[in-house]
């Protein structure tokens with residue numbers, strides 16, 4: 242058995258937390274030989290529910306679950322973290338402007354960034370799920386002095402999985418036959434699911450799905466609006482599929498990417514693809530055998546794609562502008 246990995250999770254008593262903790266503890270995230278310590282972080286009002294979740298974790302008698310800490314103290318919560326999964330955030334309420342939301346959550350991610358820098362392990366990696374996740378990650382990154390920028394990620398994998406599933410259904414193939422699906426930009430309704438570079442059984446999608454009107458219209462809007470469609474149908478926002486996206490993201494960042502393929506995750510841009518350096522934007526990412534990631538170079542963006550990417554990047558610039566005072 243390997244020594245345990247420590248995973249800190251904020252918002253641990255929330256919906257996504259409830260779907261996520263059990264999968265981490267079962268070995269789905271780090272494999273069947275990797276014990277885990279869970280450090281579960283909640284705000285005070287969530288602590289009672291969190292105790293209930295911990296009782297259920299205990300009742301699973303997971304062989305890989307080494308230790309559980311429940312706390313609302315950030316220093317204790319991020320102590321020794323190898324992974325920090327920042328799921329908790331304040332949802333948008335009726336009458337709240339996007340700028341208000343950015344600011345309320347901005348305060349949270351300022352404190353969490355500082356606490357990660359002060360307490361986490363030297364190899365800490367941070368995945369932000371709580372929305373607006375790109376800008377929350379930007380704030381955490383800019384407040385985590387001493388933690389390299391390449392350790393910060395924001396989740397767009399759920400969007401990638403949704404896009405693959407839509408393409409597979411339209412083409413009458415299995416999800417696993419779809420590759421090279423990249424979500425560009427912001428995890429928001431401006432995100433661009435790039436069908437122009439995606440492949441089905443190694444063939445360009447546009448050669449398999451010849452209905453270009455569907456690809457440019459309904460496909461994109463279905464992926465962009467899927468979160469709202471789930472809320473309308475389920476009466477609650479996506480949680481199990483979001484938790485699955487977290488598991489997939491961490492697995493993809495800790496295992497080599499299949500040759501020629503890539504995965505979607507928002508990272509700190511180095512200026513690639515005309516995306517301003519320093520923004521947290523979703524791009525095609527690959528991981529090598531040593532576990533290092535880089536932005537896949539040379540992906541072609543045609544005129545249609547370029548306009549979509551630019552629109553989403555503009556939204557990220559606007560969000561950055563709204564929180565500039567929190568960036569240190």
Ligand SMILES: NC(=O)c1ccc[n+]([C@@H]2O[C@H](COP(=O)([O-])OP(=O)(O)OC[C@H]3O[C@@H](n4cnc5c(N)ncnc54)[C@H](O)[C@@H]3O)[C@@H](O)[C@H]2O)c1
Pocket residue numbers: 251252253254255256257258282283284286287328329330331332349369370371372373374395396397398399400428478479480483486
């Ligand atoms: N990136 C993505 O693809 C994606 C997908 C789905 C949901 N989300 C986002 O994930 C977030 C969580 O979703 P959910 O359905 O689990 O929400 P939820 O409201 O069920 O749970 C959120 C939990 O976070 C806790 N919390 C709030 N502020 C906190 C803080 N400062 N520190 C620690 N915990 C805190 C709350 O007490 C609550 O238990 C939301 O922001 C949602 O929009 C992102």
